[in-house]
Amino acid sequence: MTTALDHYQARMQRVLAHIDQHLDGDLDLEAVSSVAAFSKFHFHRQFKATFGVSLHRYVQLARLRRASKRLADGQGPSVTDIALEAGYEAPDAFARAFRQRFSQSPSDFRKAPDWAPWLAAFGPLNAARSRIMQTTFNPDQVTIREVAPTRVAIFEHRGDPDTQDATIQRFIAWRKGAGLSPRTNPTFNIWHSERRPADPADYRMDLCVGLLDDRPVEEGAKAGEIPGGRCAVLRVTGDTHNLEPAALYLYRDWLPASGEEMRDFPIYCQRFFLDEPELGTAAELFLPLR
Known part of the structure; x- marks a missing residue:
C-alpha cells in the first residue's frame, strides 16, 4: 500500500x-x-x-x-x-x-x-x-563532507514566515544590483528557527550570497561567514520549495542513528541550478557536526 x-x-x-x-x-x-x-x-x-x-x-x-x-x-x-x-x-x-x-x-x-x-x-x-506529501529519504543519501569556510553577504528575514517571499524578492533585486549572479556566486539559506514557530514573530532566516573575492558588501546587506568544518549533507532535487521534510529527516532519523553530534551552527542549505534545465533545481542541506 x-x-x-x-x-x-x-x-x-x-x-x-x-x-x-x-x-x-x-x-x-x-x-x-x-x-x-x-x-x-x-x-x-x-x-x-x-x-x-x-x-x-x-x-x-x-x-x-x-x-x-x-x-x-x-x-x-x-x-x-x-x-x-x-x-x-x-x-x-x-x-x-x-x-x-x-x-x-x-x-x-x-x-x-x-x-x-x-x-x-x-x-x-x-x-x-x-500539500505534496513528504518525500522519504534514506541513510545512503547522506554524506559527511569537510566544508571550507565561505564569506557571505547576508540579507536577513525576521518575522512571519508567510511574508518571506517579499523578502526573497527584495534579496533578488539587491543581488542583481550588486552584480552577484547565482551562476557565479552561490546562494545559501540559513535557518535560525523552526519553519513554523509558535509565535510567527520568532521566525528567523538569512538569505546569503557567497563572495568569491574581498569586495565590500553593498549597502542593504551585512558581511558574515558560514564556518567550515564537518557537515552531514543531504541533496534534494526537483521541487526544492519546501525543504522541511529533508531537514526533519536529518534531525529526527539520521542524526540519532549516526552517533554524530551537532556543532553550534544552524542547519543551512545551498541552492543551485542543474546543468540540464529539465532536471529542475537542487539544494544541499548541511547539518554542521562536531
Missing part, C-alpha cells in the same frame, strides 16, 4: 515539475494528464483533490508569478512580451488580470512592487505546493 501511494505521489510531483519547466508550452488537461499517465477524464478531479486548486487556476497562478517576477526585475522584457509569455493574447487582458490579482497595473508594479497583495494572491499556489 505504501509503495502504491509513493508511486502515486511521485506522479503528481512529476506533474508540478513539468508545469514549472513548460510554462511557455501547452498545459491543457490532455497534455498535463499524459505526463502523469492518468486518464484525462479523471485527472482534473485528481489534481484538485491533491492540491486544492484546479489545474487551470494553478497554471494561471504559476504564469502570473513568473510574469510578476520578471516585471519586478525592472530590466527584463517589455510588458507586452511578458503578457504574451504569460499566455495572454493582448497586453490589455494581461493588465486587467494583473490588476485584479495584485491591485496594481503591470507598469506600476515594475516601478514599485507592492508585495502584500502579491503574497495574498499566491497563497493558493503556495498551499497547493505544500
Whole structure:
C-alpha cells in the first residue's frame, strides 16, 4: 500500500515539475494528464483533490508569478512580451488580470512592487505546493563532507514566515544590483528557527550570497561567514520549495542513528541550478557536526 501511494505521489510531483519547466508550452488537461499517465477524464478531479486548486487556476497562478517576477526585475522584457509569455493574447487582458490579482497595473508594479497583495494572491499556489506529501529519504543519501569556510553577504528575514517571499524578492533585486549572479556566486539559506514557530514573530532566516573575492558588501546587506568544518549533507532535487521534510529527516532519523553530534551552527542549505534545465533545481542541506 505504501509503495502504491509513493508511486502515486511521485506522479503528481512529476506533474508540478513539468508545469514549472513548460510554462511557455501547452498545459491543457490532455497534455498535463499524459505526463502523469492518468486518464484525462479523471485527472482534473485528481489534481484538485491533491492540491486544492484546479489545474487551470494553478497554471494561471504559476504564469502570473513568473510574469510578476520578471516585471519586478525592472530590466527584463517589455510588458507586452511578458503578457504574451504569460499566455495572454493582448497586453490589455494581461493588465486587467494583473490588476485584479495584485491591485496594481503591470507598469506600476515594475516601478514599485507592492508585495502584500502579491503574497495574498499566491497563497493558493503556495498551499497547493505544500500539500505534496513528504518525500522519504534514506541513510545512503547522506554524506559527511569537510566544508571550507565561505564569506557571505547576508540579507536577513525576521518575522512571519508567510511574508518571506517579499523578502526573497527584495534579496533578488539587491543581488542583481550588486552584480552577484547565482551562476557565479552561490546562494545559501540559513535557518535560525523552526519553519513554523509558535509565535510567527520568532521566525528567523538569512538569505546569503557567497563572495568569491574581498569586495565590500553593498549597502542593504551585512558581511558574515558560514564556518567550515564537518557537515552531514543531504541533496534534494526537483521541487526544492519546501525543504522541511529533508531537514526533519536529518534531525529526527539520521542524526540519532549516526552517533554524530551537532556543532553550534544552524542547519543551512545551498541552492543551485542543474546543468540540464529539465532536471529542475537542487539544494544541499548541511547539518554542521562536531
